[in-house]
Amino acid sequence: MERKLPKKLNFVLTLLFILFVAFLLYLANEKLDEYVLRVVRLIAIYGVMAVSLNLINGITGIFSLGHAGFILVGAYTSALLTLSPEQKMMSFIIEPIVPWLANVHTDFLTATLAGGALSALFAFLIGWPILRLSGDYLAIASLGFAEVIRIFALNAISITNGPLGLKGIPEYSNIWWCYGWLFVTVIFVASLVNSSYGRALKAIREDRVAAEVMGINVFKHQLISFVVGAFFAGVSGALYAHWLTTIDPRVTTLGPMLTFYVLIMIVLGGLGSISGSLIGAALFAILFEWLRDLEEPFVLFGMRVPGIKGMRTLVISVIFILVMIFWQRGIMGREELTWNNIYRWLKRRGESG
């Protein structure tokens, strides 16, 4: 039997929850110190990254490793649009910036949307060839494309300022922008997943051939999912750039390392679960900050241990491998944290208890 809450109650509960979160965020914004607030904002940015990758990897089953490429496109596009012409002139010291970019200056929302749109366009172009591949080949090819994008960012000096990157990006990513976009991302992706299209995407993940025989144009559906995922990846890139305030095309900032971080979030949270992705993103951001202490000198059993650089990523990677070996479904598996599921779970507890 399927137990369901009345639709109205479900709606009211959701609305209350959103208001409650908004109130918490308001409190946080007022009371917390700048350092903690930065992490709170980062959680939302990671959330957008994770949910968008999860749509591609977890829900549609396209094992893409190209997310950092899309994030990079969003980050650079938006940053180039919000930097003032004077700043751009100042930072481009190796080669002057191309004239058509030198004088454009837009507000943050336009820049973010442009970042998402360009990212989506890239995904559309990349998707044509790579979505014809399967499984692990697709993984490598998408990683390769992300690398090509990064190499482009490194070499197209008159557009991207090359290895020097972009500095002095305004810190526009405040708590409302970050959580606002997270809200939009989650609503959009959840609505997609809970529709006729979403079922088709899941069917493709479950069995590609059977999905095709059910009349689903697998390529087209995968492309849609890929492009939507990339759009939000681009948006997250814009938020990230205006959170970092400095971006460059190194492996560790907007390179494959970032893809791995996002992959860790969604695997930890459960591939295929949106709420899992959010939990994974929050856990990752918090854990990563908390582990920062490992890299500072600390006292253990009265002994002074010097901080070791790289220790926190090492710990994260060990956790990641352990999760993969012993706990592949992650925190949420493919389940979602909805009122109905909570209600059913409580009901079952009540019956057995």
Add this chain to the structure above:
Amino acid sequence: MTSPTLDLSRKPILILDQVTMQFGGLVAVDDFTAEIRQGELVGLIGPNGAGKTTVFNLITGIYHPTKGKIVFDGIDITPLKPHQITHLGIARTFQNIRLFSDMTVLENVLVAQHHKFTNPDADRILKINGKSAKRVANFWFWRSVLKVGYLKFEKEMVSKAKELIEKLGLSKFMHEKASALPYGDQRKLEIARALATDPKLLLLDEPAAGMNPKETEDLMRFVERIREEFDLTIFLIEHDMKVVMGICERIIVMDYGRIIAEGTPKEIQNNPKVIEAYLGREWEGV
């Protein structure tokens, strides 16, 4: 090759014209020519590895023939992709059940209705009263994400799916994961899913595989029932001779990729070529 039992008053719905499929050096299907007529129930039999499933894969566009032509309902479907062929009205099941195992029974059936909304020929297939179906199909993605004029269709889809599931006697599993169903019911669900695509021609690949005699008996009645109820033409591969002889009006026998005989069950039973093919090798279900 026309057999005397062919009812010429019915028009042919599927024509395979000298279809050949080669994998490297292996000829899996060799010069296969056959006709399935509207409303018929035709069986395809033959020893293991005779190329029966390959014929189905060719009809549904999973493979494309090396030579020959396949015509369905007057349209040359040889170069079409599987989803396009489904749009035209061919549905199938798989020998080794391929359900969307992590999705519920209801979802499995709902998935099969999705294609009607993404089909360029939506006008013809979607019978939405009054409204231009094409307009619905064009913006189906945005409609379904933004939930604009979507919920009505979703409701319709759900009620249709539920009706179908009920008809096939799977209602008690409605919200169970497909993988949790007993084996026989998984086969039924696969048929339900195929029916939900609104086919004219249904291809069943060994529907009775792994069933006990009682279940097989039920299945035979079931196939006959859906044929009536959904006004279907059925083409089925089966190893179980009881099924084939019991319900098929006409039987095509394959061996080594070729058709070696064609006729009524009675004719087939007495055909020396068939007997030879059967005796020489191991046959299941005989």
Add this chain to the structure above:
Amino acid sequence: MTFFLQNFFNGIMLGGLYALIAVGYSMVYGILRLINFAHGDVMMMGVYFAYYSAVVFSLNPILSFTVAVLGAAALGFLIDRVAYKPLRKAPRISALITAIGVSFFLENLAVVIFGAIPKSFLDVFKDKSILEKTITVADARIPLLTFLVIIVTFAMFSVLFFVVYKTKIGMAMRAIAADIPTTSLMGVNVDNVIGFTFALGSALAAAGGIMWAMRFPNVHPYMGFVPGLKAFIAAVFGGIGSISGAVLGGILLGMIEIFLAAYFPSVMGYRDAFAFIILITVLLVKPSGLLGKKAIEKV
């Protein structure tokens, strides 16, 4: 002509190095259908082993290289046992994700143990004159090192082909690549053979890495990433699963890279992008690679 010859030898050398690393990918993929993402990082660890045995433990270069190659072999074996073996029956994508995790782990382990600051591999040699010697071939001055690398690579491949085609364990490897269940029924300890394959591939990668580091002496924890990816591309190019394919793919990729960069110096910065474009093209046009067999998807 001189310019051509110089580039030709460079191409052969670079290609040989790609090939040495590619073989490890190819053998593992042939058996487990797993892209061992961590392979490039095993190579990196091998280079560090060599560096540390020579610089910190002051072994002579030859001895330190031997230690490094053996160390990498042990590491490869260990990775398979700890991380991949528990996932043999899991979906293939889980093993791939784990491999990414292992790669990430090794990089971070290297940061923690060896530090993130790049080291110069030239410190390994007390007498650096050997690195500067050149040989003149028809007016072209080719570094002696290039020849050494080509000869060592050739020798390594001879050993590899001997092991794979003339020994019992090699036969077991080929049998497993064809059919794991049947081979295990015949009394072969599949896990040991897979472990051996990892060890062998890792040893070759370490040897390739050490020679790589002599040519490009910048040793750092992420140095395995790009050569690893390119070697994988070489393996796909030649036909993954096939050893001769890996050799062919490696040499072709090396040649293409060197010659494109030599004759079109303006695109030098994009050199690393060529490989990916080749990869996509190969995968789309002939996914089975130059020497691979075509697989038919069973439905």
